[in-house]
Amino acid sequence: MIGSADPRANRRRARFAVLALLGTASLALALAPAVLAETGPYEPGDTVLNGAGPLAIGQSYVAAIETPSDKDFFYFYVTSVGAHVALTVENLGGGGKASDIDATILDSSSTPVAGLAFIGDGEARTAALDLEPQKYFIEIAANEGYGDSYRVTPGGSGGAFGAYAQIAGKCASADAAVKTAQAKLGRAAAKLQRTTARVHRTRYGTPGARRSARTAHRKARARVRAERRTLREANESREPWCFIAQ
Secondary structure (H helix, E strand, O other): OOOOOOHHHHHHHHHHHHHHHHHHHHHHHHHOOOOOEOOEOOOOEOOHHHOEOOOOOOOOEEEEOOOOOOEEEEEEEEOOOOEEEEEEEEEEEOOOOOOEEEEEEEOOOOOEEEEEEEEEOOOEEEEEEEEOOEEEEEEEEEEEOOOOEEEEEEEEEOOEEEOHHHHHHHHHHHHHHHHHHHHHHHHHHHHHHHHHHHHHHOOOOOHHHHHHHHHHHHHHHHHHHHHHHHHHHHHHOOOOHHHOOO
């Protein structure tokens, strides 16, 4: 017991308790998940299927080309029409004297849309371009040599490097507009059927009844045409939002 009459025994037990607490704290730190600093280190995927992302403005990402065949892939979203994208890639060095890296922006079909070549040790290059809403990929690869670390810094405006939630929200709004337009077209079509039946019923009626029935029928047909046009526009508004893969 700590309250033992033997002071030396008490001191030994106290030291053991402190060491036990320190050991527990060290173990907890070792088992705690590592928190990725804003600038890395980072190891993105080596294909478009497992690229790292989505990249966001206000953050930078550091990784390295570790072998001659190593390729790093990132991805990002453009969430508005006519967004201005700025992508800066900086070679932080670490490879051979003549080593350098290339960076390529690819669209969702893996077609290159912009590139930065021969980025040497200590150099930084920026690709600036306007891009349509879509999911894009960035490929970083060695041009000559290997071992260079690099930093990727996104920038831009107007929906560049946006969150997928913005795309999903626009798709949901478009889907809701389609559903509303379909309901209105259904009601307009039902009214057209009723006015058509009314025209048939008044075929042998008074001239006034026939004129009234034909007027109602013309209005019903015009409404159906308008609602069909609205539905077509609503379906078109789903593009590209509802066709951008996450």
